[in-house]
Amino acid sequence: MSEEQRTSWIIGATFAALLALSAALLAAFSHSIHVADAFTRKEEQVMVSRYLEGRMRGLIVAQTGLLIWDETMRRAVLGRDLAWMDRELGSFPWTNQRAQESMLVHADGKLVRAWRFGRFAPDYNYGALRWQVEAVLAAARRNHRLTGKLGQFRQLDDTLWPMASSGAPLSRWAGTIIWRGGCPFLITAAAIVPDQTYALLTREPDYFITVRMIDRTILRGVGADLLLPDFRFAAALPRSGTVNSIPAHSADGTPVGFFLWTPQLPGPSIWRGTAPLLVAYILLFLLALGGGTLIVRRMWRTTRELVESEAQAQYNALHDALSGLANRLHFVERLKAELAVLVEEGGEDDVFVAYIDLDAFKTVNDTMGHHVGDELVKQVARRLSGRLPESDLIARLGGDEFVVLRRASGGQGAANALGRQIIGLMAEPFIIAGHSLGVTCSCGISWGPAQTDDPGELLRRADIALYRAKQGGRAHFRSYTTGMDASEQMQRELELDLRRALAANELDACFQPIVDLATRRISGFEALLRWPHPRRGAISPGVFVPIAEQSGLMVPLGTWMMRRVFTQCRDWPACDISINLSPLQIMAQGFVETIAGLVDETGIDPHRVILEVTEGVMLDRSEHVAHLLRTLQSMGFRIALDDFGIGYSSLSYLRAFQFDRIKIDRSFVQNIETDRDAQSILSAIASLGHILRMKVVAEGVETESQRRLVHMAGCEMVQGHLFWPALPAPTRRARCSIRTAT
Structure with missing residues (x-):
């Protein structure tokens, strides 16, 4: 074989091998993309299924106040009070949940009464729907979906019934989708229990049935929540294979239709991004056969790519991945350099240095999801970058914390201008997923080298100012002053003093009367924690409670307070005792065991004790909080919702948790004499409390005029300095049965 033939054979074999290798790589790459697309489709299907299941469960949870209620059992199941049924079972689901149809049916599926658009429907065509209802009832009897955690079964006259561990009966429920009149409908059935x-x-028992049309408005809402803009429902799958779908079946397994949407597949993006590299x-290997020149060019191109990759890696090391802003390392290096230049030049x-923190960012994450929180961080970064001067360095330190570096002259005046500019940038709401979020920020400012030439100290001082x-409220900025360090030192000293006071039992409990406006008598007392400091005098709870929360003392402080109040009030004449619970106490591990131990230790009757919780606790809608409150109620404690109206008030948790009373925050009472809006809001809250069978207490009543106005608004009880301030226990005990002054 000649040298030329040998060379041709080598070139041909190399070409064939490279061609086969390239084909294998392309096939493997195509298969990988196909697997990624299939995985994405499956993940989307699971996400949609879980979301629809959650929406259906949410509808049932919103009805638990009506379904799990002695009154419904007596008036609807046992008594057949038609007027009451038309109002509660007919009107309520339509006005509050937009259920076009509702029914009360026997366990065997026989119709008791039906309503359409909130009104009694004597001509209701139940025969056409009965087989669907019976199928849903059969699904409910499988006990797959219950309103609580199953603990046991109880033998009734005709069936076994699911019960909680506490012995309370659980409502079992089921839901399905049906096709009716050319439209999909959601039908749910839940048992009525005491x-x-x-x-x-x-x-x-009887079952309560609701029927809702799944219209375009509902589908658009689902699509907005799941970021699937074209989410829809169809009776059959389209011929196009580009859509993703999950089937919908009725309770008996009959196919009803399909939920459809355009999947967000990674495959096309991967192809577009990697096809040029492939x-x-x-071409690199094919052209390498043509000569050394092309090989050299390719080597040069590879070297350039490595340089770009190194530059990208260096960029990534100095920038935040989510926002694209500089990170802490980049900011500190720039701050060091700027300070060194200023010190050298004079x-x-x-x-x-402006330290920025978003107000209520945790609330956005908890209530709307972390994806909304991430989008908010991105929009804040874009707004700061787009509206602050290009010479400013903007960095994200993590979470919702940002920092701005600006070189300027003017001292305090320049700091004030920077603070006003940053606060003003946050005045305009952010639009995220169709929601308008009015998110403000707080800002602390320091500057150097006038204050200090240490970069770490500058950041620390800006953090102190923040x-x-x-502390001054939302949408504020402060500049660092030397007195702030003294304040920090004071807080550290108070923390040590508070630890010593707790260990030495130097705290005290005072009691403020709660007056029944109808009888003009004291109906109970609210226990208030006081700290008579031996050197500093009386220290306000507004000062030492935040210190306790930040230092981890809130749980032992709350336990001390409950033990003191239970011990002091155990032998008082018959009257209610209210005591505040911190969210940190409630969420602490073993809280129920702790309070049960205090009851055994002190001998207090739990039926006399009202535990007050704030609306912040209710933002955590987990089963843990619901179970904990129900456990406390089963022990005999009553639950009151404190400071109602100033937080994220929700009618859904008012019904779901069934509080014994709500306490209206003093901010509504203080302005009631001059503010018509405050009077209207107070009346509305009082009316809401009465509708939900809760007693309403107004706090902070200080004048006779305020007493008359809150009484006219519908408040049943009041407390405030008009009657007495909070006084020590012996004085309070003597006043339990005394008529109040008017």
Whole structure:
């Protein structure tokens, strides 16, 4: 074989091998993309299925106040009070949940009464729907979906019934989608059970049925929540294979239709991004056979790519991945450099450090999801970058914390201008997923080298100023002053003193009367924690409670307070005792065991104690909080919702948790004499409390005029300095049965 033939054979074999290798790589790459697309489709299907299941469960949870209620058991299941049924079972689901149709049916599926658009429907065509209802009832009897955690079964006259570990009956429910009149409908069925008088449940109870049309408005809402803009429902799958779908079946397994949407597949993006590299790879090996020149060019191109990759890696090391802003390392290096230049050059310029923290960012994450929180961080970064001067360095330190570096002259005046500019940038709401979020920020400012030429100290001082700004409320900025360090030292000293006071039992409990406006007598007392400091005098709870929360003392402080109040009030004449619970106490591990131990230790009657919780606790809608509150109620404690109206008030948790009373925050009472809006809001809250069978207490009543106005608004009880301030226990005990002054 000649040298030329040998060379041709080598070139041909190399070409064939490279061609086969390239084909294998392309096939493997195509298969990988196909697997990624299939995985994405499956993940989307699971996400949609879980979301629809959650929406259906949410509808049932919103009805638990009506379904798990002695009154419904007596008036609807046992008594057949038609007027009451038309109002509660007919009107309520339509006005509050937009259920076009509702029914009360026997356990065997026989119709008791039906309503359409909130009104009694004597001509209701139940025969066409009965087989669907019976199929849903059969699904409910499988006990797959219950309103609580199954603990046991109880034998009724005609069936076994699911019960909680506490002995309370659980409502079992089911839901399905049906096709009716050319439109999809959601039909749900839930059993009616008592909430307190368990003996009312002797046989399988009646079921409450609701029927809702799944219209375009509902589908658009689902699509907005899941970020699937074209989410829709169809009776059959389209011929196009580009859509993703999940089938919908009725309770008996009959196909109803399909939920459809356009999947967000990674495959096309991967192809567009990697196809040029694959082509370059193939051409590289093919053209390498043509000569050394092309090999050299390719080597040069590879070297350039490595340089760009190194530059990208260096960029990534100095920038935040989510926002694209500089990170802490980049900011500190720039701050060091700027300070060094100013120290060396002298002059009148300073480097200003503005430490920024978003107000209520945790609430956005908890209530709307972390994806909304991430989008908010991105929009804040874009707004700061787009509206602050290009010479400013903007960095994200993590979470919702940002920092701005600006070189300028003017000292305090320049700091104030920077603070006003940053606060003003946050005045305009952010639009995220169709929601308008009015998110403000707090800002702390320091500058150097006028204050200090240490970069770490500048950041620390800006952080201290930020903390002081947040103490002043939302949308505030503060500049660092030397007195702030003294304040920090004071807080550290108070923390040590508080630890010693707790260990030495130097705290005290005082009691403020709660007056029944109808009888003009004291109906109970609210226990208030006081700290008579031996050197500093009386220290306000507004000062030492935040210190306790930040230092981890809130749980032992709350336990001490409950033990003191239970001990002091154990032998008082018959009257209610209210005591505040911190969210940190409630969420602490073993809280129920702790309070049960205190009851055994002190001998207090839990039925006399009202535990007050704030609306912040209710933002955590987990089963843990619901179970904990129900456990406390089963122990005999009553639950009050404190400071109602100033937080994220929700009618859904008012019904779901069934509080014994709500306390209206003093901010509504203080302005009631001059503010018509405050009077209207107070009346509305009082009316809401009465509708939900809760007593309403107004706090902070200080004048006779305020007493008359809150009484006219519908408040049943009041407390405030008009009657007495909070006084020590012996004085309070003597006043339990005394008529109040008017």
